[in-house]
Amino acid sequence: LIVSGSTSIYLKEYEWKSRWVNSKHKSDYGEWKLTAGNFYGDAEKDKGLQTSQDARFYATSARFEPFSNEGKSLVIQFTVKHEQKIDCGGGYVKVFPADLDQADMHGDSSYYIMFGPDICGYSTKKVHVIFNYKGKNHLIKKEIKCKDDELSHLYTLILNPDQTYEVKIDNEKVESGSLEDDWDFLPPKKIKDPEAKKPEDWDDRAKIDDADDTKPEDWDKPENIPDPDAKKPEDWDEDMDGEWEPPMIPNPEYKGEWKPKQIDNPNYKGPWVHPEIDNPEYSPDSNIYKFDNIGILGLDLWQVKSGTIFDNFLITDDVKEAEDIAKETWGVTKEPERKMKQEQDDLKRKEEEEKNKEQDTEADDDEDEDADEDEEEEDEETKEDIEEARSDMEEEEAKPKDEL
Numbered sequence: 329l330i331v332s333g334s335t336s337i338y339l340k341e342y343e344w345k346s347r348w349v350n351s352k353h354k355s356d357y358g359e360w361k362l363t364a365g366n367f368y369g370d371a372e373k374d375k376g377l378q379t380s381q382d383a384r385f386y387a388t389s390a391r392f393e394p395f396s397n398e399g400k401s402l403v404i405q406f407t408v409k410h411e412q413k414i415d416c417g418g419g420y421v422k423v424f425p426a427d428l429d430q431a432d433m434h435g436d437s438s439y440y441i442m443f444g445p446d447i448c449g450y451s452t453k454k455v456h457v458i459f460n461y462k463g464k465n466h467l468i469k470k471e472i473k474c475k476d477d478e479l480s481h482l483y484t485l486i487l488n489p490d491q492t493y494e495v496k497i498d499n500e501k502v503e504s505g506s507l508e509d510d511w512d513f514l515p516p517k518k519i520k521d522p523e524a525k526k527p528e529d530w531d532d533r534a535k536i537d538d539a540d541d542t543k544p545e546d547w548d549k550p551e552n553i554p555d556p557d558a559k560k561p562e563d564w565d566e567d568m569d570g571e572w573e574p575p576m577i578p579n580p581e582y583k584g585e586w587k588p589k590q591i592d593n594p595n596y597k598g599p600w601v602h603p604e605i606d607n608p609e610y611s612p613d614s615n616i617y618k619f620d621n622i623g624i625l626g627l628d629l630w631q632v633k634s635g636t637i638f639d640n641f642l643i644t645d646d647v648k649e650a651e652d653i654a655k656e657t658w659g660v661t662k663e664p665e666r667k668m669k670q671e672q673d674d675l676k677r678k679e680e681e682e683k684n685k686e687q688d689t690e691a692d693d694d695e696d697e698d699a700d701e702d703e704e705e706e707d708e709e710t711k712e713d714i715e716e717a718r719s720d721m722e723e724e725e726a727k728p729k730d731e732l
Contacts (some may be wrong), residue, residue, distance in 0.1 A: 406421055
């Protein structure tokens with residue numbers, strides 16, 4: 329626990345091997361590496377925990393001095409970098425009570441909070457914000473989109489004692505609101521009155537048929553009529569083919585089903601609204617935000633393609649301090665990281681272009697060689713033809729000529 333004035337920083341992660349404990353619940357958990365990755369802003373400062381094996385579950389956690397967030401804000405902050413072009417995998421953290429057995433941590437271990445990005449295919453690209461309330465996990469009812477590129481991104485969750493929350497990505501607010509409104513922690517305050525029923529004489533028809541409107545006498549026409557231009561074929565044999573009838577065509581005078589015109593309903597009362605009453609099962613709770621024994625931060629996730637790097641973990645009760653630390657860490661290295669990534673992409677693109685050029689040149693050379701071989705074959709055939717013709721001429725000249 330690091331205390332600065334009235335501000336408490338419960339977890340500020342710089343050393344990992346001495347603090348992080350890998351779960352032994354399963355024997356085939358994926359292994360973690362400490363690395364800054366293939367591109368970074370600072371080779372040392374950007375070192376973080378990286379998943380290193382494909383198609384594996386991962387489970388590791390770090391313990392800190394237990395505390396309660398009663399009466400104060402709780403800030404959970406970290407960075408995630410999916411430099412492997414993630415296709416399906418979690419990038420979230422879990423906050424556990426201090427009594428968790430770290431060596432046995434697994435997917436069903438009870439936690440307080442789950443927060444962070446989750447990506448799987450094109451359909452799932454969201455930020456999880458899940459709170460455990462009275463033994464049940466509650467998912468946020470709003471959809472928060474996460475970042476899905478290959479750069480490092482900062483995720484921040486702020487939980488306030490006034491039962492409000494805020495989610496930030498890259499130090500910018502992307503969602504906020506009330507815990508009671510955006511999660512189903514409590515039964516609704518109001519419910520429909522089970523005793524109320526719509527009155528039988530309640531007229532909710534905005535329009536009605538005009539009783540004075542009558543159908544025109546010439547309205548009814550057949551939908552189809554015989555084609556007046558059709559003629560019986562000259563070879564029609566009634567004994568063989570039966571009586572000839574002209575084909576039917578749509579009737580241009582057909583008007584369809586007649587309906588009286590609509591007029592405003594003089595007795596219209598509008599839509600009936602079911603009256604509501606106070607829900608007898610609703611009981612307010614001003615401590616939804618509160619967790620009494622916060623003591624462990626964990627990474628418990630599955631990844632199809634490994635390579636995600638987690639870094640800059642922070643748990644504190646000071647929102648301003650979290651912003652400042654974000655600027656000092658991710659804020660300093662994000663642009664150099666982006667620049668290094670761009671340089672690598674440019675170099676890779678240039679190498680691919682050069683490789684494609686070489687392949688095109690080789691293909692052209694092969695075509696030229698084939699063409700030269702074809703020409704040589706044609707030249708040889710021409711020489712053979714000439715030699716054969718010359719030989720025939722010499723034989724003809726050598727024959728004795730008939731005397732006149």
